[in-house]
Amino acid sequence: MNYSGIKYADMINGKGIRVSLFVSGCTHCCKNCFNEETWDENHGKKFTEKEENEIIEYFKKYGKTIRGLSLLGGDPTYPKNIEPLLKFVKKFKENLPDRDIWIWSGFTWEEILEDKNRLSLIKECDILIDGKFIDSLKDLNLKWRGSSNQRVIDIKKSLKENKVVEYI
Numbered sequence: 396m397n398y399s400g401i402k403y404a405d406m407i408n409g410k411g412i413r414v415s416l417f418v419s420g421c422t423h424c425c426k427n428c429f430n431e432e433t434w435d436e437n438h439g440k441k442f443t444e445k446e447e448n449e450i451i452e453y454f455k456k457y458g459k460t461i462r463g464l465s466l467l468g469g470d471p472t473y474p475k476n477i478e479p480l481l482k483f484v485k486k487f488k489e490n491l492p493d494r495d496i497w498i499w500s501g502f503t504w505e506e507i508l509e510d511k512n513r514l515s516l517i518k519e520c521d522i523l524i525d526g527k528f529i530d531s532l533k534d535l536n537l538k539w540r541g542s543s544n545q546r547v548i549d550i551k552k553s554l555k556e557n558k559v560v561e562y563i
C-alpha cells in the first residue's frame with residue numbers, strides 16, 4: 396500500500412487533535428475531488444512498518460493530547476488497502492486501545508455492509524464518513540465532510556442497532 400502523506404497534530408479531519416494517514420488508490424473519480432493525485436494506487440511512498448511505528452511512537456510521546464487516528468485517501472477501503480490497513484489498525488489498537496479511529500470511504504454504509512472485506516476493516520474503526528463527494532451537494536459549512544450526501548456514522552452503534560446511527 397502506498398500513501399501520499401501523514402499529517403501529525405491534524406485538527407481538521409475528525410474530532411480533537413489527530414494523526415491523519417492519506418493512503419493512495421481510489422476508483423470513485425468524484426468531480427472536483429480534493430485529492431485527485433491519490434487516485435493512483437502507486438502515488439506517494441510505500442507504507443511500511445517504519446511508518447506504522449513512527450505513528451504509534453508519536454501517540455505515545457504526546458499521550459492523551461492526541462485523540463485518535465484518521466484514515467483518508469484516496470480510499471482506505473480500496474481493495475489493495477484493506478489488508479495492510481487492517482493489520483496496522485489492529486497493531487495500533489493493541490498499543491493504544493483508548494484512542495479512536497475515524498475512516499473515510501467513497502462507498503456508502505450500505506455498500507460496505509455488502510462487502511465482507513470492506514466491512515472487516517470498518518468494524519475495527521469507530522466513525523465512518525461515507526459516500527462519494529458530490530460537487531453539486533458541496534457545503535463548506537459541513538464538519539468533516541465535503542458534501543451533504545456524506546454521513547458521519549457511529550460504526551459500533553450502527554452495527555448494534557442494525558441501522559445507520561449518525562454521530563452528528
Ligand code: SF4
Nearest residue numbers: 421424425428469501
Ligand atoms: S472518494 Fe474521495 S479521494 Fe476518491 S475521488 Fe471521491 S473525493 Fe476523491
